[in-house]
Amino acid sequence: MNRPLKFMSVVGARPNFMKVAPLIRAMEPYGNEIEHQLIHTGQHYDRPMSDAILSDLEMPLPDINLSVGSGTHAHQTARMMTEIEPVLAGFDPDIVIVPGDVNSTMATAVTACKLGFKVAHVEAGLRSFDMSMPEEVNRRITDSISEFLFTPDEIASLNLEMEGVDPARIHFVGNVMIDSLEWCLERARASRFAKSLGLRPGNYAVLTLHRPTNTDFKEKLEEILDAVVSSIGEFPVIFPAHPRTQNNIEQFGMLDWFAKRSGRSGIRLFEPFGYFDFLGLISDSRMVLTDSGGLQEETTALGIPCVTIRENTERPITIRKGTNLLAGTQRAGIVEAIVHAMDMEDRQSCRPEKWDGKAAQRIISALTAVCRK
Ligand code: UD1
Secondary structure, eight states: OOSOEEEEEEEOSHHHHHHHHHHHHHHGGGGGGEEEEEEEOOSSOSGGGTHHHHHHTTOOOOSEEOOOOOOOHHHHHHHHHHHHHHHHHHHOOSEEEEESSSHHHHHHHHHHHHTTOEEEEETTTOOOOOTTSHHHHHHHHHHHHOSEEEESSHHHHHHHHHTTOOGGGEEEOOOHHHHHHHHHHHHHHHTOHHHHTTOOTTSOEEEEOOOHHHHSSHHHHHHHHHHHHHHHTTSOEEEEOOHHHHHHHHHTTTHHHHHHHBTTBOEEEEOOOOHHHHHHHHHTOSEEEEOOSHHHHHHHHHTOOEEEOSSOOSOTHHHHTTSEEEOOSSHHHHHHHHHHHHHOOOOSSOOOTTOSSOHHHHHHHHHHHHHHO
């Protein structure tokens, strides 16, 4: 084949950007050999959730933004499919690359597969075994129809093998999210964002919450925040809230909850931070409290204790490595995990195999080799 290889990457939500940025960088050495199009579905559209992160990662502007926006799962997914279908047909890619487990991932994979395009799933094989999570549905559908399954760790590869997937489709390449972390960690640390918030290294925690099961019900959100505050007292807790969480806090009339505790507890509410600032912040923190998926991995790579406020995790490797504690979502479990995390030593070298900043190179090298065959 003498013409350039045509790769299309599709992003939509905040955690997708860190996964695709290193892939784009890994394509650079191939020059004109690869023609790449970057499509943004517009699932996330607020500046801190999208443009600020793209800019921190020095990503090119998307070639097309489908501006799909928010909605019910059915509405959002259907709009993505309708909008992306002509874009896929028009570009006629050799490979469509989809990262992660968000609605944009699944909508693109299904549409591309039905048009006869080959799909490469980056971050394949993760399983929480909890079908009440929309992400688990997205992962299973995407994995079942993708030609190339790029896994971040060996547990993920094993999950796919146990499901009977042809081993020829499974490629254990490592974690692209850690490629992005490696790429900017030094600069993120140098920016001293924590200091600008008046924080001392190792002397504060970072909290993020965005899962609907934790944030869409006032009693649950209050239970979690009470558990955090009662176990941590005046220790500073920096809480950059996802727009969903921010909206709920306002609608539930909970701004009062924060006002009442100001002075008596160290919890401070913020808008979401940029990627650099956030990475700098967690890298110097005492611990992270979260219901996110990616943060469980970033803290493992950094050797920072993480309390995961969820009933299960699709990233058990982070627990095996000893940095991540699965706390559940009930008060007692959260309190116990935070107390334990306070006593944990930072762990220096607990990186899983191939979390070395080179996962994206492996992916692009595998894809170009297959296409040139
Ligand atoms: C999505 C992903 C989740 C991922 C998370 C990271 C799915 C099913 N979920 O969840 O796996 O961990 O992104 O952030 O794809 N909103 C805004 N501005 C934005 C984006 C969202 O205000 O830029 C608000 C809207 O009210 C929207 C709500 O947040 O309805 C939820 O957004 P949505 O994209 O549906 O899911 P996330 O909760 O962000």
